[in-house]
Amino acid sequence: MSTTGTLLTLSQSAPPRPSNVDDAGTPVAAVRRISSHRLLAGERELVIQHMGSEYHLRLTRNGKLILTK
16 A cells, blocks of 8 residues: 655744844843923923033924933
8 A cells, every 4th residue: 555645844934033132032121211291391401410410401492302411
């Protein structure tokens, strides 16, 4: 008795990579996000103190943000 069959090869694409790992598969910390409206709290300027220096975050008339030292 002879059995004739078909060999079926399935190729499977790689599963989607989670968004919290880099290309090498190393876990990446989530970046904290805050809206500019919440950060400025209705004001047009905010002073950020960083390592002994002051930085000014300003909201322009065109709605853009500028950070200056």
